[in-house]
Structure formats: structure tokens, C-alpha cells
Amino acid sequence: MTLNTGTTIDRSNPNLKNATQSGENSRLKWVLIGFVVFYMSLIIFIPALNVFYQAFQGGIAGFLHTLTEREFLNAVRLTIVIAAIVVPVNTIFGLCAAWVIARNQFPGRALLLSIIDLPFSISPVVAGLMIVLLYGRQGWFGPLLQSLDMKIIFALPGMVLATAFVSLPFVAREVIPVLEEVGPEQEEAAKTLGAKDWQVFWRVTLPNVRWGLVYGIILTNARAMGEFGAVAVVSGNIVGKTQTLPLFVEEAYKQYQTQAAYTAATLLACLAIVTLIVKEVVERRSGLKRGTH
Amino acid sequence: MTSTTQSQPSRRERGKFSLPSMPWRVTILYLSVMLLLPIVALFAKASTLSPAKIWQIATDPVALSAYDVTFTTSLAASLVNGVAGVIIAWVIVRYEFPGKKILDAAIDLPFALPTAVAGLTLATVYSDNGWIGALLAPFGIKVAFTRLGVFVAMLFISLPFVVRTVQPVLQETEIDVEEAAWSLGASSSQTFWRVVLPPLLPAILTGIALGFARAVGEYGSIVIISSNIPFKDLIAPVLIFQRLEQYDYTGATVIGLVMLLVSLVMLLGINLLQAWGRRYDA
Numbered sequence: 001m002t003l004n005t006g007t008t009i010d011r012s013n014p015n016l017k018n019a020t021q022s023g024e025n026s027r028l029k030w031v032l033i034g035f036v037v038f039y040m041s042l043i044i045f046i047p048a049l050n051v052f053y054q055a056f057q058g059g060i061a062g063f064l065h066t067l068t069e070r071e072f073l074n075a076v077r078l079t080i081v082i083a084a085i086v087v088p089v090n091t092i093f094g095l096c097a098a099w100v101i102a103r104n105q106f107p108g109r110a111l112l113l114s115i116i117d118l119p120f121s122i123s124p125v126v127a128g129l130m131i132v133l134l135y136g137r138q139g140w141f142g143p144l145l146q147s148l149d150m151k152i153i154f155a156l157p158g159m160v161l162a163t164a165f166v167s168l169p170f171v172a173r174e175v176i177p178v179l180e181e182v183g184p185e186q187e188e189a190a191k192t193l194g195a196k197d198w199q200v201f202w203r204v205t206l207p208n209v210r211w212g213l214v215y216g217i218i219l220t221n222a223r224a225m226g227e228f229g230a231v232a233v234v235s236g237n238i239v240g241k242t243q244t245l246p247l248f249v250e251e252a253y254k255q256y257q258t259q260a261a262y263t264a265a266t267l268l269a270c271l272a273i274v275t276l277i278v279k280e281v282v283e284r285r286s287g288l289k290r291g292t293h
Numbered sequence: 294m295t296s297t298t299q300s301q302p303s304r305r306e307r308g309k310f311s312l313p314s315m316p317w318r319v320t321i322l323y324l325s326v327m328l329l330l331p332i333v334a335l336f337a338k339a340s341t342l343s344p345a346k347i348w349q350i351a352t353d354p355v356a357l358s359a360y361d362v363t364f365t366t367s368l369a370a371s372l373v374n375g376v377a378g379v380i381i382a383w384v385i386v387r388y389e390f391p392g393k394k395i396l397d398a399a400i401d402l403p404f405a406l407p408t409a410v411a412g413l414t415l416a417t418v419y420s421d422n423g424w425i426g427a428l429l430a431p432f433g434i435k436v437a438f439t440r441l442g443v444f445v446a447m448l449f450i451s452l453p454f455v456v457r458t459v460q461p462v463l464q465e466t467e468i469d470v471e472e473a474a475w476s477l478g479a480s481s482s483q484t485f486w487r488v489v490l491p492p493l494l495p496a497i498l499t500g501i502a503l504g505f506a507r508a509v510g511e512y513g514s515i516v517i518i519s520s521n522i523p524f525k526d527l528i529a530p531v532l533i534f535q536r537l538e539q540y541d542y543t544g545a546t547v548i549g550l551v552m553l554l555v556s557l558v559m560l561l562g563i564n565l566l567q568a569w570g571r572r573y574d575a
Contacts (some may be wrong), residue, residue, distance in 0.1 A: 009333060012487075014509075024481065025481075027326070028481075030389050032380055032383065032384050032388075033384055033388060033390055033430055036371070036380060036381050036384045036396065037379060037396070040396065040399060040400075041371060041383070042425065043445070043448055043449050043452060044399050044400075044402055044403075044449070044452070045399065047411070047414040047415050047418050048402065048406075048414070050414045050417055050418050050424060051309040051410060052412075054414075054417060054440055092319065093315075093319060093320065093323045094319045096315070096316035096317075096323075097316075097320045097323075097324075099316045100316050100317055100320045101312075110564070112320075114564060115324060115328065115329075116324070118328060118332075118556075118560065119328070120506075120507075121506045121507075121510070121556040121557075121559055121560045121563075122315070122510065122552075122553060122556045123510030123511075123512065123529075123530045123533075123552050123556065124512055124513075124530075124534065125510075125511065125512045125530040125531075125533050125549075125552075126335075126452055126510070126549045126552050126553055126556070127331070127529070127530055129335070129537065129545055129546070129549045130331035130332060130334055130335045130549070131333070132537065133335055133338045133542070134330060134331050134334040135545065136542075138542060140334055140337070155393075155562075160341060161327070164327060165327060165328070165331070167373050168327060168328065186442055197314075206469045219404070219405075222404075222405050222407075226406070226407025226408065226409070226410075228407060228408050228409045228512065228513035229405070229408070229511075229512030229513050229516075229530065229534075232389065232513075232534070233537060234510075244410035245407075246368055246407050246408070246513065247409075248408070248514065249407075249409045249410060249413055250409050250412075250413075250513075250516070250517060253413055253416075253517065258417075261413055262413070265409075265410040265413050265414065268406070268407045268409075269406060269408045269410055271345045271405075271407075272402060272405035272406040272410075273403040273405075274409070275400065276398050276399075276405050279398075279401060279405075280398055283446075
């Protein structure tokens with residue numbers, strides 16, 4: 001009501017003021033848009049373009065040559081293996097944690113949410129360090145693992161643990177708001193009608209949260225395939241054995257094999273672009289514009 | 294166990310709490326093994342050292358300079374992104390222009406692009422003969438392999454946070470209120486400082502804090518764009534990495550402990566900021 005009066009006052013105001021204001025506003029608009037384009041060009045657009053430019057600078061032959069290198073193929077395979085283990089495991093955990101937090105009221109709920117968020121604020125290098133202190137030769141489980149002849153640090157299991165650590169929160173983070181928005185009514189109705197727990201989950205809960213879940217999974221995957229710091233600490237970066245794509249990028253760059261570095265980087269950049277496209281699709285389908293974590 | 298009849302859903306609910314259900318067990322077990330156990334291991338390793346020893350390693354001149362580079366540069370980057378982020382969010386929410394969709398989507402690139410790729414391309418673009426570095430070189434400005442390069446990498450990594458925290462709040466605020474302020478005679482700058490900015494403040498501060506926390510922990514892009522020389526552009530996460538490479542587990546643990554404690558304090562601060570922000574929602 002009061003706002004309506006406000007508009008009426010606006011109309012009765014001298015037109016002169018409005019005219020100068022809209023002129024000013026249109027100038028301001030283009031100045032601000034210009035600033036944003038300039039700023040984002042410096043930080044995002046030009047560096048992103050450069051990835052593709054450098055990958056093909058030495059011609060398509062050099063690009064294709066890297067793609068068939070044994071070290072490169074090993075790095076691709078290892079990256080996929082790690083993601084194939086981490087993504088499903090973190091998805092199951094994320095769904096469970098989201099249900100616990102969104103469907104229950106209990107003391108310590110806010111604390112639990114903060115604990116799930118921890119990997120976002122802990123440096124990946126510190127995450128890797130903690131895993132080394134736990135499973136390394138001098139670590140807590142070191143003697144036990146040695147007596148069992150099991151290797152975790154400088155081997156695949158350690159890299160999986162480090163990757164799972166840094167990508168742990170994504171699914172829960174994306175599913176919780178959707179679950180909270182949907183509410184428990186449909187699930188309760190299904191239960192009342194005699195559905196078993198797993199039936200409720202597959203037929204009611206999962207379809208309801210599917211878009212949030214898809215986005216959570218795609219973010220987990222992007223982080224799992226792209227993680228560098230935590231994996232670098234636990235991997236030992238043994239060429240051909242414990243080298244993932246991001247480690248290959250750094251190693252090739254340090255060895256002045258610029259084109260090889262950029263070829264691998266292009267692959268990872270394409271992964272990032274796919275991730276952004278899926279995000280866009282998910283937002284359109286779910287009609288939601290969500291904030292960040 | 295699940296023999297409750299259809300008419301008694303409430304009893305079934307209670308049954309769930311007497312014996313933790315599957316999701317509870319998975320959540321607690323997974324968090325304990327994956328998250329809490331490693332954190333405990335770090336504290337336990339630190340507790341085997343005497344406080345004097347911890348203090349001596351934590352305040353070693355190389356470590357002190359690494360904290361300085363890490364925290365000062367992160368703060369500068371997150372503050373710059375605080376201002377730029379508000380402008381970007383404003384432009385996206387309030388204006389229509391060609392290419393807006395691409396701009397909006399590109400803001401999330403730092404979340405999606407692996408940090409090694411970001412470091413690689415920033416180091417190339419901002420090197421003396423890179424696309425942008427070559428333009429700055431005549432003025433004697435070196436970016437790659439200096440502290441300025443660390444700053445640029447941190448700008449990249451913390452860009453999305455303020456935009457994405459401010460955007461939803463800005464979307465919900467009514468343009469009517471601003472129009473009312475104008476029509477009542479407020480100037481553009483008065484409208485901005487007195488009407489537009491105050492409700493955005495919790496979101497802006499939350500975004501800055503999130504960006505700061507992210508920049509402080511960043512390793513991948515910075516290790517590539519920095520020359521990693523102590524007292525020049527060495528950051529704390531790279532120092533931890535170097536200590537581990539030298540098998541100096543004690544040194545790595547102590548600096549790791551400092552960084553972990555800072556992360557925990559940051560997380561607490563961010564939670565408080567978000568709680569403050571929620572008060573505005575009601």
C-alpha cells in the first residue's frame with residue numbers, strides 16, 4: 001500500500017529530475033558493464049582462451065601426439081579410476097548426510113553441517129598432510145599397514161582417500177536445500193500407503209531431489225578429476241604410476257613441454273565447460289538459482 | 294523391526310531413533326573415518342611435541358614470511374573481489390545486455406576449472422611475453438613468478454564467492470524501495486549507501502570471508518605461478534609441501550596445525566556471518 005503511494009508521488013515529481021536520472025543511469029549502466037567485462041577478461045576470459053590457443057599453437061599434430069603418449073594415457077586412466085571410486089562413494093554418503101540433516105531435528109545439527117563443510121575451508125595440502133600422518137610409514141597405521149604389506153601413501157588408496165576428502169561436501173550441500181524445500185509430506189504419505197523405506201527412497205525422495213543430486217555429482221566429479229594439492233601430497237607423483245592429469249599438467253610444464261601441458265589442460269578445461277553447462281541445464285530444469293556453498 | 298501397521302507411522306518414526314537407521318550410520322561412520330580421524334591424527338602428532346618446540350617452528354622466520362604472503366595477499370584479493378563482486382552481481386541482476394548469460398556462467402569457472410590448469414594459463418598469460426604480461430612489462434610490472442602473481446591467482450580462485458552470495462539477496466530486494474528513496478529526494482549515491490548497501494552487507498562479508506578462506510588454502514594455481522622463494526612469494530601451503538618433500542614431518546605438522554586452526558576459526562566466523570545474514574531474511 002505504502003509503496004503505491006510512493007509511485008504516485010514519483011509520477012507527480014518534476015519530470016526534469018527523472019529525465020536526468022535515467023540519462024545518468026544509462027551511462028552508469030554501460031560504465032559498470034564495461035568494468036565487469038574488462039575485469040572478467042583479465043581474470044577469466046583471456047586465461048581461458050589461452051588454454052585452447054596454446055594447446056593448438058604447435059599445430060594439431062603436436063596436440064594429437066600428446067594424446068597418444070603413454071604417460072598421458074596412464075594419467076587419464078588413473079584420473080578416471082579415482083573419480084569412478086570417489087564419486088559413487090561420496091554420492092551415497094552425501095545422500096545419507098542430506099537426509100539426516102534435512103529430515104531430522106536434533107541437538108548438534110548445525111555443528112554436523114559445519115563438520116560436513118570442513119573440507120571447503122581446510123587447505124588441500126593440509127588434507128593431504130593429515131592422510132600422510134595417518135597412513136604414512138611413520139603414521140598411526142603405518143606399522144599395521146606395513147605388516148600387512150599394504151601401501152596407501154604413494155599409491156592409489158591414498159590418492160582416493162585424499163580426493164574423497166576434498167570432494168566430500170558437494171552432494172550433501174546441493175541436496176539438503178532441495179530436500180528441505182520439498183518437505184517430508186510426500187514421503188510420509190507413501191509410508192502411510194505401505195511403502196517400504198527403500199521404495200520411498202527410490203520412488204519419492206530420489207525423483208524429488210534429482211536435479212540437486214545431478215549437480216552435486218557433477219561438482220564432485222569435477223573436483224575429483226581436477227584435484228591437485230591433496231593428491232600431490234599423497235601421490236609422490238611417480239610418472240606412469242601415481243600421476244593424475246592435473247599432476248601431469250604441472251610436471252609437463254616444469255619440464256618445458258608446454259604443448260603437452262596444454263593438451264592435458266584442454267581436456268580438463270573441457271571437463272570444466274561440461275560442468276558449467278550441466279549446471280545451467282539443472283538450474284533451468286529445477287527453476288532454481290542457488291547460491292554458493 | 295518394520296512390522297508397524299500402516300496406521301501407526303509415528304511409532305515407526307520412533308523406532309528409527311532407538312536404533313540409528315542406515316543413513317545415520319553411514320553419515321557418522323564416514324565422517325569419523327574420512328574427516329575426523331585425519332584431523333585427530335594431526336593434533337595427535339602435534340601433541341607429541343613440546344609447546345616450546347611448536348612455538349619455535351611455527352614462528353620460524355621462513356614460516357612467518359609465508360604466513361604474511363598467504364594472509365595479506367588473500368585478504369587483498371578477497372577485498373578486491375568484494376568490490377568487484379558486488380558490481381558484477383549488480384550488473385547481472387539489474388541490467389539486460391547481450392552476452393549476459395555467458396558472463397553469468399563464466400563466473401563459476403574458478404569452481405569448475407582444475408587449479409593446475411588455472412595456474413598454468415595464468416602463469417603463461419601474465420609472464421613477460423604472455424598476452425597480458427607483455428603489456429605490463431614495459432612499465433616494469435612483473436606478475437608471473439612474483440607476489441603479484443600470487444595475488445592474481447587468488448583473485449581468480451576467490452572471484453565467484455561474493456558474486457554468488459550477493460546475487461540472490463539482490464534479486465529479492467525490491468526496486469520499489471530504491472525508487473521510493475529517489476522520489477523522496479535522495480541522490481544516487483545516498484540511495485546506494487543508505488538503501489541498497491545495508492541489506493547486502495551480511496552477504497558481502499560472507500562472500501569475502503568464503504573467498505578469503507579459499508585463497509588462504511589454495512595450492513595448485515599458486516605453486517605454478519609463484520617462484521616459491523622464501524621471503525618473496527612462498528605461501529604457507531607450499532611451505533608445508535616443501536617440508537614434506539624433505540621428510541621434515543615435524544615442520545610440516547606444525548605449519549599444518551597453524552593453517553588448520555586458522556581454517557577452523559574462519560569456518561566459525563563464516564557461520565556467525567551467515568546467521569547474521571539470516572536475520573535479514575525474516
